[in-house]
Amino acid sequence: MATGLRIHSMTRGAEDPNDEQLVAAVLSGDRERFGDLVDRYQGRLVTYLFRLLRNVDDAHDLAQEVLIKIYQVLDRYDPTFKFSTWLFRVAQNAAIDQIRRRRLKLVSLRQEDGEGDGRDWDLPSPERGPYGEMRNRERGDAIQEAIDALPWEYRELVLLRHFGELPYEEIAQLKGMPLGTVKNKLFRGRQMLKDKLQGFLED
């Protein structure tokens, strides 16, 4: 366990320990340090999952599940890879599993009573007032629709880059793609997304 990991004189006031150091600290018994990893990734993880699942509650629940899963197998973390690459790989697999389960459930529901897909795109609005809220909702819906319209091969990269905030190299590693392919697909994906959101870019 934790072989190959070293804690470089990390103490409670040390400046910005990296992910690998935090993992090593957790593995050596400092459970609270896992909270630092949660702090570091919760925003990106929940937003990334929200854009895949389109439901705020589901995104929070799944993010929690993913973090717990990561904690349970933390001793298997290979420090030659970035922690964030590992985290988002687990998150993406978990989201795909959930979408598949949801789709199966949806098919059976539609067969029973023909209900809709239960979309939940409502987000707490940073802009106050009725007009601001309407504008936020409109913008949120438009972004989500534009993302949903992207082919999966572009969508997953755009989400990892813009909402997971992963660097190009990590996306390449996570997807097992050459770096040039990642750059190219991101460029094309962005162009498609930008075209669909043109009305919001000109405001």
Added chain:
Amino acid sequence: MKRPDHNTYREWLNLEVDGVLPEESRAQLTEHLAACDACRAERDELLVFADLLHKARVPVREDFRAQVLSSLPTAGWESRSPRTWAFPAAVFLLLAGIAAAVMGSRGPQGSLLSALVAVTGMLRASAVAGAGLIAASWKGLGLAFSEVLSSPVSIGVFGVFVLSLNLLLVSLLRRRRSAGLERSSLERSGRRDC
């Protein structure tokens, strides 16, 4: 040196916004931007676009961290002791100590050498006992097989058991394979309707 085309500059703009454009390309891009209105407009649009997506982040619930930490189970690795030589070494020393004590109580011939001989003897005896147990297990298995093969009925029952076991294993493997295929086809399909 051949100058990049307009499309290349657009690709570079994307890399520049992400902060990954190499230094030498950045110099060329800066020079180009000074002279190209369209590319300057494209750069501004990309910045607005990045900001738009940034604003679309989901606020995380305030109690999220606390919830995660309070839900953490005791992981398997927490109760596992690290793999070291400490335990085997301690056992060996304990055995050596017991042997030395036993040999010492027998008289002046008790020495470190005789203690080591005694420990070796104990280990050898343990090895012989283990080997005997294994041999006995094989013998027991042989007896069980000869019993099974002694009558047509027991041969039949045994055959059905082996066949069922094989079918079970094959169905489990197929299910696992189809789950994997389903996942990869889901990834490929683009899940337009998700």
